[in-house]
Amino acid sequence: MTDTRSLFPGRSSVLLALSLLLVMAGCATHPKTKPQPAFYPAPPDEPRIQYLTGFSSEDELFGNSGFKNFILGPDRTFKPIGKPYGVTSSPGRWYVCDTVASTIAIMNLDRKSMHYLKTSGQGNLGVPITSAVDALGNLYVADSSREQVLMYSADETYLGAIGKKDEMKPSGVAIAGGLLYVSDLKNHAVRVYQLGNHELVRTIPSEGQGEKGKLYSPTNVAVDKQGRVYVSDTGGFCVQVFDAEGHYVRTIGQQGLAPGQFARPKGIAVDKESRVYVADAATQVLQLFDSEGRLLMFFGDPGSTGPGATSLPAGVAVDYDNVGYFGSFVAPGRQIEYLILVANQYGNPKISVYGFLKQR
Numbered sequence: 001m002t003d004t005r006s007l008f009p010g011r012s013s014v015l016l017a018l019s020l021l022l023v024m025a026g027c028a029t030h031p032k033t034k035p036q037p038a039f040y041p042a043p044p045d046e047p048r049i050q051y052l053t054g055f056s057s058e059d060e061l062f063g064n065s066g067f068k069n070f071i072l073g074p075d076r077t078f079k080p081i082g083k084p085y086g087v088t089s090s091p092g093r094w095y096v097c098d099t100v101a102s103t104i105a106i107m108n109l110d111r112k113s114m115h116y117l118k119t120s121g122q123g124n125l126g127v128p129i130t131s132a133v134d135a136l137g138n139l140y141v142a143d144s145s146r147e148q149v150l151m152y153s154a155d156e157t158y159l160g161a162i163g164k165k166d167e168m169k170p171s172g173v174a175i176a177g178g179l180l181y182v183s184d185l186k187n188h189a190v191r192v193y194q195l196g197n198h199e200l201v202r203t204i205p206s207e208g209q210g211e212k213g214k215l216y217s218p219t220n221v222a223v224d225k226q227g228r229v230y231v232s233d234t235g236g237f238c239v240q241v242f243d244a245e246g247h248y249v250r251t252i253g254q255q256g257l258a259p260g261q262f263a264r265p266k267g268i269a270v271d272k273e274s275r276v277y278v279a280d281a282a283t284q285v286l287q288l289f290d291s292e293g294r295l296l297m298f299f300g301d302p303g304s305t306g307p308g309a310t311s312l313p314a315g316v317a318v319d320y321d322n323v324g325y326f327g328s329f330v331a332p333g334r335q336i337e338y339l340i341l342v343a344n345q346y347g348n349p350k351i352s353v354y355g356f357l358k359q360r
Helices: 010-029 058-064 064-071 325-330
Strands: 039-042 049-055 084-090 093-098 103-108 113-115 128-133 139-143 148-152 160-163 170-176 179-184 189-194 201-205 218-223 229-233 238-242 249-254 265-270 278-281 285-290 295-299 313-319 337-343 351-357
Touching: 010 128, 039 295, 049 058, 049 170, 049 325, 049 337, 058 113, 084 337, 093 128, 103 128, 113 249, 139 170, 139 179, 148 170, 189 218, 201 249, 229 337, 278 313, 285 313, 325 337, 325 351
Parallel strands: 084 128, 084 313, 128 170, 170 218, 218 265, 265 313
Antiparallel strands: 039 049, 049 351, 084 093, 093 103, 103 113, 128 139, 139 148, 148 160, 170 179, 179 189, 189 201, 218 229, 229 238, 238 249, 265 278, 278 285, 285 295, 313 337, 337 351
16 A cells, blocks of 8 residues: 555645645634724713724734734734824825824725835935825825925825925924915924915914913814914913914913823824814823813823823824724713824824714
8 A cells, every 4th residue: 555645745744735725714704803982081971983993013003813824924014103293184084294204194084905005215204293184185295304394196196395495394294275384493482384385374373472472382173163273382381272363362272280180291183173183292181172261171091001091191083084984982872972082102002093073
C-alpha cells in the first residue's frame, strides 16, 4: 500500500492552517464590542448626550479582523492617531489633525478605512492644528509651524497656501457663507478671506471697538447659521462672539474652574440651533451653552478610562452628515440628532464620539 504521507508532505500543517483560517474567518464576523451607555447629564436628570464610542486607530474604529491579521501577518500596516488637535467632518469622512505625525488622518466611513494625507514638496505639513472642508471637498489646514493655511483638493492634491512669511500664525479655521475664517495668534485677530480668490475681506474685531471683544490668544473659531463668529480666546479665558461684520456681541464665560467658567478654552463648535460647544483643556470637560451664552450642561469624564473619558480635549466638531453610521451604538429607545466629535490629546480614546439625543 502506498504511504499517502509521502504524496502530501506537510499535510498536517496544511490542515492546521485551514482550520485556523476557518476559525479566524468566523471571528472576523463578530461585531466590535459596544461600550456601556454613558449619559450626560447623569440620572435622574433627563439625558441629552450619550457617549457612543471612541477610537485611537483604524482598527479600533472599524474593527480588528483576525482573518486579516493572519493573512497579512504581524508586519501589516497599523494606523494609529498620535496626538490629535483639530477634528472636522464632511459627508462620509472625518479629518483628524495629528500634530505628532505631521499629517491628517482621514477616515472614510463608507469604505471603513483610514489613510494619511499624502504630501510632498511644497505641500508638506509642519504642525497641522485644525482643518475645514468646503462644499467642493477642498481641505484647508491651519499649520502653526509653516504659519500658513494649506489647501488640498478633494483628491488630496496640494493647491497652494494662504499667508506670506511672518504675516500670521494660524490656529483655527472655519468655513461659512463662501468665507474662510482663520484665527490668528500673532495679530490677536480673526482673518476673513474669500474662498474663491483668497483675498482678505476683513479682520475681527473690527476697528474702533476698544476693549470690547479684545482678543488675547484666539485659538479656535466657529460660525453659526446667522453668520455670528465665535472665538475661543485661551489667553482671555472666554469665548468672544461677533456679528457677521465683526462687531462685538457678547462674551461667554470668564476665568475660573466652576461651570460656566474657563481655564484653557480651545476647540469650539456651533450646532444648527446656535448652541455652543467649548472644550477646556484644563478642566478637561466640554461645556454647552445656548445661543445667548447661558450654560446648559457639561460632559466628559476627566482622568478616567471608561466610557466618555476625556484627556486634554483640544478639538470639537458637530457632525450632522454621518449620524447613520452610528445608529447601532445608540441606547434602545433613543435617537440621535447629530454627532459630537472630541479630540483628546492624551490617553485613550484619542477621538470620542457622542450623540446629541432627540427629545422623546
